[in-house]
Amino acid sequence: MPMRKVMKCNEAAAWAAKLAKPKVVAAFPITPSTLVPEKISEFIADGEMDAEFIKVESEHSAISACVGASAAGVRAFTATASQGLALMHEVLFIAAGMRLPIVIAIGNRSLSAPINIWNDWQDSISERDTGWMQFYAENNQEALDLILIAFKVAENERVLLPAMVGFDAFILTHTVEPVEIPDQEVVDEFLGEYVPKHAYLDPAKPITQGALGFPAHYMEVRYTVWEAMENARQVIEEVFDEFEKKFGRRYYMIEEYKTDDAEIILLTMGSLAGTLKDFVDKKREEGVKIGAAKMTVYRPFPIEEFRALAKKAKVLAILEKDISFGISGAVFADAGRVLVNEKEKPILLDFIIGLGGRDVTFENLEEVVEISKKALVGEKVEEVNWIGLRKEIL
Amino acid sequence: MAESPFKADIEKVQKEYGEKMTPGAIVYIPGSSVVNKTGGWRVFMPKFDKDKCIRCFMCYTLCPEPAIYLDEESYPVFDYEYCKGCGICANECPTKAIEMVRETK
Amino acid sequence: MELPADVKKRLTLPAEEHFYAGHTACQGCGAALGLRYVLKVYGNKTIFTIPACCSTIIAGPWPYSAFNAPLFHTAFETTGAVIGGIEAALKAKGYKVKGEDGIMVVGWAGDGGTADIGLQALSGFLERGHDGLYIMYDNEAYMNTGIQRSSSTPYGAWTTNTPGGKKHFLERKPKKKVIDIVIAHKPAYAATASVAYPEDFMRKLKKAKTIKGPSFIQLFAPCPTGWRAPTDKTIELARLAVQTAYFPLFEYENGKYKINMPSPSKEPKSLEDFIKLQGRFKYMTKEDIQVLQEWVLSEWEELKKKAEIFG
Numbered sequence: 122m123p124m125r126k127v128m129k130c131n132e133a134a135a136w137a138a139k140l141a142k143p144k145v146v147a148a149f150p151i152t153p154s155t156l157v158p159e160k161i162s163e164f165i166a167d168g169e170m171d172a173e174f175i176k177v178e179s180e181h182s183a184i185s186a187c188v189g190a191s192a193a194g195v196r197a198f199t200a201t202a203s204q205g206l207a208l209m210h211e212v213l214f215i216a217a218g219m220r221l222p223i224v225i226a227i228g229n230r231s232l233s234a235p236i237n238i239w240n241d242w243q244d245s246i247s248e249r250d251t252g253w254m255q256f257y258a259e260n261n262q263e264a265l266d267l268i269l270i271a272f273k274v275a276e277n278e279r280v281l282l283p284a285m286v287g288f289d290a291f292i293l294t295h296t297v298e299p300v301e302i303p304d305q306e307v308v309d310e311f312l313g314e315y316v317p318k319h320a321y322l323d324p325a326k327p328i329t330q331g332a333l334g335f336p337a338h339y340m341e342v343r344y345t346v347w348e349a350m351e352n353a354r355q356v357i358e359e360v361f362d363e364f365e366k367k368f369g370r371r372y373y374m375i376e377e378y379k380t381d382d383a384e385i386i387l388l389t390m391g392s393l394a395g396t397l398k399d400f401v402d403k404k405r406e407e408g409v410k411i412g413a414a415k416m417t418v419y420r421p422f423p424i425e426e427f428r429a430l431a432k433k434a435k436v437l438a439i440l441e442k443d444i445s446f447g448i449s450g451a452v453f454a455d456a457g458r459v460l461v462n463e464k465e466k467p468i469l470l471d472f473i474i475g476l477g478g479r480d481v482t483f484e485n486l487e488e489v490v491e492i493s494k495k496a497l498v499g500e501k502v503e504e505v506n507w508i509g510l511r512k513e514i515l
Numbered sequence: 516m517a518e519s520p521f522k523a524d525i526e527k528v529q530k531e532y533g534e535k536m537t538p539g540a541i542v543y544i545p546g547s548s549v550v551n552k553t554g555g556w557r558v559f560m561p562k563f564d565k566d567k568c569i570r571c572f573m574c575y576t577l578c579p580e581p582a583i584y585l586d587e588e589s590y591p592v593f594d595y596e597y598c599k600g601c602g603i604c605a606n607e608c609p610t611k612a613i614e615m616v617r618e619t620k
Numbered sequence: 621m622e623l624p625a626d627v628k629k630r631l632t633l634p635a636e637e638h639f640y641a642g643h644t645a646c647q648g649c650g651a652a653l654g655l656r657y658v659l660k661v662y663g664n665k666t667i668f669t670i671p672a673c674c675s676t677i678i679a680g681p682w683p684y685s686a687f688n689a690p691l692f693h694t695a696f697e698t699t700g701a702v703i704g705g706i707e708a709a710l711k712a713k714g715y716k717v718k719g720e721d722g723i724m725v726v727g728w729a730g731d732g733g734t735a736d737i738g739l740q741a742l743s744g745f746l747e748r749g750h751d752g753l754y755i756m757y758d759n760e761a762y763m764n765t766g767i768q769r770s771s772s773t774p775y776g777a778w779t780t781n782t783p784g785g786k787k788h789f790l791e792r793k794p795k796k797k798v799i800d801i802v803i804a805h806k807p808a809y810a811a812t813a814s815v816a817y818p819e820d821f822m823r824k825l826k827k828a829k830t831i832k833g834p835s836f837i838q839l840f841a842p843c844p845t846g847w848r849a850p851t852d853k854t855i856e857l858a859r860l861a862v863q864t865a866y867f868p869l870f871e872y873e874n875g876k877y878k879i880n881m882p883s884p885s886k887e888p889k890s891l892e893d894f895i896k897l898q899g900r901f902k903y904m905t906k907e908d909i910q911v912l913q914e915w916v917l918s919e920w921e922e923l924k925k926k927a928e929i930f931g
Binding site: 520521524537540542543544545546547548549552553556570572576577578579580581582585589594596597599600601602603605606615 | 637649679688818844850
């Protein structure tokens with residue numbers, strides 16, 4: 122029987138790693154993710170987990186060691202955040218290009234400067250072009266589940282791409298919630314052992330991985346990564362189905378809440394989705410036709426699901442904890458690509474919110490709704506709005 | 516005369532290698548570099564005087580390609596398909612049995 | 621090809637070739653020769669990791685490989701970390717690493733990838749005690765990017781970013797002693813070697829395979845292209861580097877230093893013999909040469925003392 126335990130999200134991620142049985146874990150401490158490798162160390166120390174744990178001297182080496190391990194044909198896992206993920210940046214491309222299905226748990230944290238240890242998504246959002254799949258968890262249970270799902274999708278032969286699972290710094294990483302821990306046997310059935318067919322370093326079958334690609338070949342290699350990411354959409358759906366059958370919890374690329382007759386839909390990712398649901402309930406009581414949506418998968422971008430959602434709304438407000446300077450939030454920019462050639466589309470608005478651990482309050486959300494309402498009646502509003510800014514100190 | 520150790524591999528590479536992109540751009544045929552005939556780079560070629568050779572294997576040992584192999588009598592054989600003409604063999608030969616001469620093509 | 625029995629008997633190196641011709645190293649490349657030796661000794665029971673460097677090119681572009689052994693190309697500074705990951709994976713899979721019939725995990729990186737950008741990962745590899753071998757092939761500059769100075773470039777050398785010029789803007793720092801940094805980690809085994817002394821190098825490779833724990837070999841591998849030297853002088857230069865005590869051969873094992881035979885037993889040869897064969901030193905004044913010569917002799921004295929005290 123699955124057991125329920127009260128735990129922090131970091132612990133839930135460590136439990137997911139334990140259940141997934143990676144053979145190699147390489148990690149470096151960083152706030153707010155440190156507890157993930159700490160907990161894994163405890164599991165190993167207590168003989169509950171059988172993995173080689175490499176205590177590397179940097180995140181760059183953490184991901185490099187994972188790349189080496191994965192290339193040698195074993196399941197590999199690491200956890201990091203913020204500057205740590207940024208330090209991994211160049212190796213993330215290598216992992217994706219070589220089709221190494223590594224999974225990283227990320228306690229989503231802001232990037233310096235100024236140095237700040239609190240939550241936003243700038244770290245993983247900034248890695249959106251690396252060829253890694255990206256999942257965002259709303260709560261501790263989702264973090265555990267999505268790590269298992271990420272391994273399953275990543276190792277699928279039609280995909281073979283690495284994946285990162287993000288969960289908000291402190292809001293989730295350090296917050297205790299009850300989490301259902303699946304049975305090991307069921308996880309074993311779900312995941313199986315990772316046995317790569319495409320490549321692994323073995324003297325019995327000498328292959329070369331990562332050879333120089335001339336202009337005559339490079340583009341085709343990149344295209345195969347594009348293709349794999351396209352395949353991932355279908356595979357993710359299949360894995361969500363299988364996960365539901367095995368564990369009883371259902372995941373969606375985009376999960377909708379009270380959207381059917383909504384004029385305004387607020388879309389976000391991660392823990393903010395929970396807040397939005399409460400807020401929507403409140404506004405519904407006030408008679409506002411409003412709904413919410415949570416994007417669980419950011420890469421591959423759920424294009425069809427997003428278009429379907431957009432059809433329902435008159436104003437689609439994207440609330441995101443990241444900024445791509447000089448344009449907008451990253452999700453908003455992506456959404457523009459998805460809707461640009463649609464005949465009917467809602468007014469799309471971007472709300473930059475909660476950067477560097479700034480609380481997102483109902484007051485902030487009221488501001489979002491006010492601007493959305495104005496747009497709804499044809500008033501001109503800004504496309505990109507910074508919400509909760511302390512204008513008095515600017 | 517013994518065969519170049521790479522002859523068999525060339526056939527294998529040419530038979531098995533099609534220009535089909537592999538996931539992660541894996542190279543599946545080890546030693547497939549042999550299809551690349553680097554002999555064309557050569558300006559000076561080693562000219563070998565068997566009479567002076569004492570079969571010390573110096574040239575064979577120090578060839579970075581390798582483009583020198585040994586025949587049944589353990590004399591060096593120069594594989595001009597790969598020899599880039601660096602001249603290390605001539606420089607290191609203790610009996611001056613190898614001389615670098617400008618190649619006429 | 622099977623060699624005749626009497627030839628095999630007289631050969632001091634394994635007859636098998638696992639480094640294949642058709643590779644794209646420059647003429648007279650010391651690094652290519654080094655790779656040939658490593659593959660001869662370890663055969664294909666080896667997993668190689670090569671960072672972005674000349675050897676990336678040497679091994680060949682897709683779909684070619686000069687290696688008859690598994691080979692992993694990685695980012696410039698990651699060699700130490702990647703071989704750690706590979707070793708951990710092999711252990712987790714229950715494979716035997718090192719020893720007579722075990723798999724050798726080898727990192728093969730240049731001086732820039734080791735002494736500069738890869739130093740941190742190398743330190744991690746040594747400190748954590750991974751059961752692998754890290755070989756730094758030392759050609760004393762960033763050759764693959766077009767001959768820029770590294771911390772392993774010697775005093776007085778021309779490179780493209782120490783170009784001499786009217787202001788006499790040459791390399792003004794002594795060669796970084798990476799091997800000393802390595803030995804400070806007290807690794808299982810550390811040694812210097814030279815492509816001019818294959819028997820010595822191959823003996824050290826064999827030793828590294830039998831010793832448990834991290835091993836390191838700094839292999840002196842002349843680069844005729846970058847040193848502005850004739851391509852046929854690679855071995856001669858590597859030999860002179862040892863005979864002048866510019867690059868003495870020694871081993872460090874169990875806290876003990878041992879200077880190896882090819883190193884000068886009496887007075888080292890004059891450094892000028894080594895310098896005059898290379899265009900990269902042509903801007904050096906008499907005083908410059910004196911500075912380098914003194915550095916070489918003082919380092920040599922220091923090494924001899926270490927061998928005496930910790931011998």
